[in-house]
Amino acid sequence: MSVDQRGSFAGRLTAARDRSFVGRDAEQALFLDALDDRPGSSPVQYLHGPGGIGKSALLRRFAQEARRAGRPVVEVDGRTVAPTPEAFAAAAEEAVVESGAVLLVDTFEQCQGLEGWLWEQFLPRLPIGAVVVIAGRIPPDARWVSDPGWAGLLNVVALRNLVPGEALAFLSARGVPDTLHEALLGFTGGSPLALALAAAVAVDASRHGSADTVLDWAPSADVVATLLPQLIGDPPSEAHRKALEICAHAHVTSESLLRALLGERAPELFTWLRAQPYVETTTLGLFPHDVVRESLVSDLRWRDPEGFAAFHKELHQHLFEQVRAAPTTQLLQATGALLYLYRTDGHMARFHGWQDTGQVYDGPCLPADEARVVELVGQAEGPESADLARYWLDAQPEAFRVYRSARTDGIIACSAWLRLTDERGCDVDPVVAAAWTHMRGHGPLRAGEHLAVARFTVHPEHYQRPSPPTTLTQWRAMGEIFRADHLAWHFIVMRDDGFWNDHLTHFDMWPTADAPVVGSHPYRLFGHDWRAQPVISWLAAKTDVMLTGVDGRDAGEAPRAAEVSVLSRPEFDTAVRDALRALRRPNVLADNPLARSSVVVHNGGSLRGVLERAVAALTGERGGDKRHRALVTTYVKGAPTQEAAAERLGLPFSTYRRHLTSAVDRVADLLWQHELSGTPLPDPPPAGQDGVRPTHQG
Template sequence: MSTADGGSLAGQLIAARDRAFVGRSAEQALFRSALAGDPGAAPVLYLHGPGGIGKSALLRRFAQEARGAGRPVVEVDGRTVSPTPEGFTAAAAEAVAEPGAVLLVDTFELCQGLEGWLWEQFLPRLPLGAVAVVSGRQAPDPAWVSDPGWADILWVMPLRNLTPEDAQAFLRSRGVAEGAHHTLLSFTGGNPLALALAAAVAVRDCRRTPGPASGRLPNHDVIATLVPRLVGDLPSVEHRTALEICAYAYVTSEALLRALLDDRAPELFAWLRAQPYMESTASGLFPHDVVRETLVADLRWRDPDGFVALHKRLHQYLFEQLRAAPATQILPATGALLHMHRTDGRMAHFHDWRSTGHVYDQPCAAADEARVLELIEEAEGPESAGTARYWLDRQRSAFRVYRSAQTGEIVACSAWLRLTGLEGADADPVVAAAWAHARANEPLRAGEHLALARFTVDPAHYQRPGPATTLTQWRAMGEIFRADRLAWSFVVMRNDGFWDGHLSHFDMLPTDTDPVVGDHSYRLFAHDWRAQPVVPWLAAKTDVALSGTVRPEPEPAAVAGTVPQPTEPTELVVLSRPEFDAAVRDALRALRHPARPADNPLDRSRVVVANGGGLADVLARAVDALLLERGGDKRHRALTTTYLKAAPTQEAAAERLGLPFSTYRRHLTSAVERVSDILWRHELDGEPLTRP
């Protein structure tokens, strides 16, 4: 194409995106008001919504408008920035230095651990006249939304599906015939990504088969059909294979393609990089979440044998990479390998690839020892801390610390003890139990050793799934996969039953002895790697993941503090805080009439689905949690009398409680607010609600 007239491909891209962009008028109005500095306009906007909802497209629109207004634009992407204060500051430095700059932060969920630091330290440094937009999947922490300092300068914008009118305009902009609109709109529900895929298929069908447009779609899994049809006209079999590899691997580099596809890797990687549904990070390429999963689902449906062959080749490559990786790369290499087992329900429930950026792993330095001991004493008591002191003096290199990406503070720790003799048996009851089990079953032979995952401590998520716990498990598995002459590995957990099913599923079986340290009993799990070495063990676990016939066992609900985990993915509703508060109030009122059917969005919220007990059960847990708070007994009585004991009127409830009506109303209002706060916190962090 000639550029003599000043045109360019970039200009064409911008123009095409401008023509295709529809809707989001309210969000654009808020941004324009901030850009113009209108009185009352909020200079900081927080945009949040699920994947595929159009956040990145809206940010591109904001960038275009800001540049059109002559403002310098600074763009930061959470997929490529280091999730540390230093990394973020380096990427966004121009926003602080340039007067009138517009800072646009995309995919913030990948560095969500920086949120407190962002509000407290970075955003306040922006000069007056600057505008900032933060976009991510998670809603902001309610602490900042409710902070009076931010009240007038922060506006939160939850992003929803397009309205029917905007969705129709979207289809027209893509050239979809009117006759196909009704079917496609019913089919996609206004989700922008699904609309884009469906529109591409409809236009392609119309070009290939001229005639009246019906919008007919296949009757099996919608997206699993749309994606391969969208990318179906591939240049060669090798291009198709490269695309399938990219969909199945966690991240695809040119080196990975070279290992699996030999000489054409550079060409194929360049082709992948140019595809519109592909995203990139510093480590390589990956497709959009929806595209990734549907490409894999289509391959598995269309060519089961080819899917198994791809899995085994990629798995072997990643295993070899892990074995050869330098020590500093153990965690990412292990995470990439374990990602291939994510279809095994046990793996998905106890490993969280998305949240690991909230913390980062480092060796334990001498200066860190005091903090490690403090964490262990907080979580497990002084006796356990004394045992940790013993091991720090002898194997400090076995300890790891996990620092908050937000503050840099050490928030968790773990140890991977490597033992070749009976050392520690007289000082550590857990190690003594491990040695006793090994000696009673299959003692170590010359040159062999045993290893023990010890002191898995994160007081904020103590021995429950969380960022540090995930990294601790990855490090343990990585050490096992890389070890030479490892006879036994042991894992010790608090003896509350939570991990029994998960560890037994992965052949870490409980021993006969439950060691006691201080006031706490622990459960010791063991695996003899000589009886079932790593390679055949991984092969067996691969067969489980590939078969799709073994479902995860339910968690032991009878154990205090545990709840069953959902066994199938559920589409969750995303509520703003005002919507969430209103739903809580409606749900509490509905408790007065349990026989009356109610449709409450909380039924599809994260806090209810993750707890698995239904909305009424979750409300009861939150109400009971009031008893643990100072003054909570007054709020608890007001709520239970009003809603659970169904007083006919609020006046009657006040009379039952023997309180003046104004005092009763104050207690009830405070109680409802606290229950909503409790549920909102669990909605955001995904932690299960426990009963007092």
């Protein structure tokens, strides 16, 4: 193949690179200032940043500008020069002898061991008028940055990803269709290398694929496999790789998170993560650049789906426990970290903005804040709602939270989480009245239970649309749900305009039939029966959907709440006694209302199995062996009469009856606790040779 008649391939390469180069205006200005020796300029520039950030492309741009200015250009590449003083000096010799030379050193991390020699011996030999640009993944040693001798000569620049406007210009220059811009930006985070690879794949797909293929663009395994080595290099060990995967999957990574998942190597691994050029440090912990995060998660999910699922569930369990244990001041942070695991489910990321929540912060509503809360509700919802906010501020001031601007410290939004155990307020607030009406249609509130209403979600500037305060109000609501004891129902109140319907129903929060009106505004309540589907099973179902991408429920289909019996405590105790008596009669057992209770439905669906697990749990309690033997002899083995059971146990009948009554009451207590909390029953101990759970004698 002949070269282009207008020049060489090099000329065409340069022209193509010129057309596709975008951004880096600040870095180019610093270089041009040094090239022109303007006052205050620094003749030595040190650029550092992770792989794929565009260091080499920027050096090529600098070389063009230097040559246009008539400067001799000396280029040294750390990948091709031996990491010795002699080899480096030979490669850069022209910069020492040529007046006004521009020395460009790329991939300096490959010869980082020469850093001391470079600063102390080589660079001081360069003549006045020389310009030096060094680019590498690792920032310079702090002693050179703080050295007063280099203070007026050295400028250190940390290269970042392209900002959204620059990234869009990059994609347009590569011919990427506008319809793909959002998907590519979401994956690449503005990384130039990732943008280039993704753009090439996307352009090819748009030329040869269907419209659906283009709109559903996602990075292929080949793109990820090409990117990862460039972005993260080669981690020193499998433990380091695992730490990276945790850092990619979690919202932020702390040393305590690594310790919980990886054990005692956590300090070493945290220190290593912190030193990586593609990892950022915040007050909450560490997080990787977007493209590193997405590539690591995508790669693990593709090459080891079972391992990814197990890892996800382990991390999920730890973060859920953190939510349950977090003090109120840390509830939003803990809840946001847990919900972040669902960011790829197709709904969560559209309505939750983790990156923007730093614009606001929440706090309790103090007496001095109440007038502002009433004012905000009035602005957004009208005077009638403002009167209701005043009513609930008087009744439950602790239910209200305020959201302050991090910039001005002023209150810009508010919300309330009303905790209700009786129907107080129904004659005043039609929204709360509608919540009680809906709940009564699905079973009464049992002793110890409560319902909750997320009321007055108000941010006038972006009323009930995605915004940082709205994200925090959602996190607050979910955090309260995750840590609540004996929550029967909750309701989220939204203006009845349909905007939130798909999002909330995706998460099994279903609209009520009625739309109560306050002032001139109708509202829709979205509710969930936590007795029919407790938090643990709900999270497990959402996790399965996120991991598999398959929702087993038909579109628009609400949970079959009618399949779960909601029993009062007396009804529950009676059902337990009847079920134990029918333990050896499956047909009778199947008709017991306990078979459709939450504790049975969400612990395998077998009433016999749930009863046997509760009976087995007695052996771990003080005095439980006696109760356990009485139950096993009477109901599991099936003594013909209670007198016969007492004789088999060698007990006086009155003593046997006392043990049996205590045992039945204790089983009912255990099952009731799990019925209300929704927590799973403990696993049973292994059975003995006769198939009966072992007991302790004595």
